[in-house]
Amino acid sequence: MAGRPRDPDLEQRLLATAWSLLTSNGYDALTLTQVAAQSRAHRTDVYRRWRSKVRLVADVLDAYLPPVPDPDTGTLHGDLRAFAEDLAGAWNEPWNDGLVGFLADLRGDAEAERTFRALVVRRSQPLVDAIARAVRRGEIAEVPELPFVGNLLEGPLMHRRMFGGEPMTPEELDVVTWSVHRLLTGTSVKP
Amino acid sequence: MAGRPRDPDLEQRLLATAWSLLTSNGYDALTLTQVAAQSRAHRTDVYRRWRSKVRLVADVLDAYLPPVPDPDTGTLHGDLRAFAEDLAGAWNEPWNDGLVGFLADLRGDAEAERTFRALVVRRSQPLVDAIARAVRRGEIAEVPELPFVGNLLEGPLMHRRMFGGEPMTPEELDVVTWSVHRLLTGTSVKP
DNA sequence: CGGTATCGCTACAACTTGTTGCGAATTGGA
DNA sequence: TCCAATTCGCAACAAGTTGTAGCGATACCG
Secondary structure: OOOOOOOHHHHHHHHHHHHHHHHHHOOOOOOHHHHHHHOOOOHHHHHHHOOOHHHHHHHHHHHHOOOOOOOOOOOHHHHHHHHHHHHHHHHHOHHHHHHHHHHHHHOOOHHHHHHHHHHHHHHOHHHHHHHHHHHHHOOOOOOOOHHHHHHHHHHHHHHHHHHHOOOOOHHHHHHHHHHHHHHHHOOOOOO | OOOOOOOHHHHHHHHHHHHHHHHHHOOOOOOHHHHHHHOOOOHHHHHHHOOOHHHHHHHHHHHHOOOOOOOOOOOHHHHHHHHHHHHHHHHHOHHHHOHHHHHHHHOOOHHHHHHHHHHHHHHOHHHHHHHHHHHHHOOOOOOOOHHHHHHHHHHHHHHHHHHHOOOOOHHHHHHHHHHHHHHHHOOOOOO
16 A cells, blocks of 8 residues: 655755755746756656646745744834844845746746745734734734735835835835834824 | 848837737746747747847837826825725736736846836836925925835735735725825824 | 848757656555 | 555656747848
8 A cells, every 4th residue: 555655855855955046046047957956866856746846946935934033122113123124134135036936936826826825924923923912012902904014014125126126225114114103003094 | 331121010010919918918928939920920030129038028018008197186195095096906907917027037137127117217207296296285295215105105015916815905005095195294204 | 233131931959847658666565 | 475556766758938040032222
């Protein structure tokens, strides 16, 4: 009922190689031929495990992307500012540029999309926690749409990176942070 | 000193075909082979005019992307809301998904990047005008970093589309609009 | 008419993706 | 111990795309 077991080390080698190539050359320059070669394996070994490049990378990100640190600075604004800083740093990593190509490929593969979405949700947990702490401290009221806050915080950073070019200045990070902060504190939501 | 002149109609046919394929199938599915075939031309005709797919598409967008309408509703908030609605509609167009792939390819070609950047700047003019009108009306003070406002307004919409999936609800568009509006009116920038 | 550049067309090289096939190796079960 | 199942190592193939090269024919300028 069981044949030769899969070499678990081979799977790890492939993932590690893919992560290494991904972070050094970006998604677009990554080829499965390279991954196999640098793992002392064959392209067929890759295809036997992942149906396509995008699925491989989805699993690689799931396994290797460092977790988002939870700053817990004691104030909501301090936490938000730390997140903004962290996100800006991530989007300014040159290899992260290539992640855009990954997002594009993601559209063609529902399963890879699910994997990545789960990863995104997991990585938004520290932000959710920070907001929960602020609620407990009485800084802000309950926030109904948590994922939306992530859009507001990371969106401008991503947009700048993809349409604008130059990285954001600390002053601009301030503005983004305060804009989200004011939204959460509910100060003058409407005139 | 001059040879056979370039057929200007051929150039137009290629651009038109590329635009048609782009809007129906998206950037990733667009191949220069298709463009040539549907223009009753040859792939070499394309390569003689554009060095690569990304440069062709940059020119196609430059020529065919419809201009951003200037709402001029009479109030800053009305204008911002109209922009948000328009941008959200654009990002929800299925073919615009593929634009992500274009942005990815853009990283490898400095000239195409310049073309596209100029297009972006041109398309942000209505927003700049709307803000200028609000300044003239005395609604708000001068705004130093105009491009940044575009990041704040479009960023969340783009981010949602690329990481979140579901299109934004009208309520969420409200929040984005008010968040930018409050920033421009300068209400409680810092506590 | 001569020089020049484009056009229509074919062909080629290189690369990547994804598939197929087969003998050898390794494991669990009869 | 033998057998069935499954993976592994390896080679080969099909298909598609990108980008280049070459050539005769065509059209324009001086």
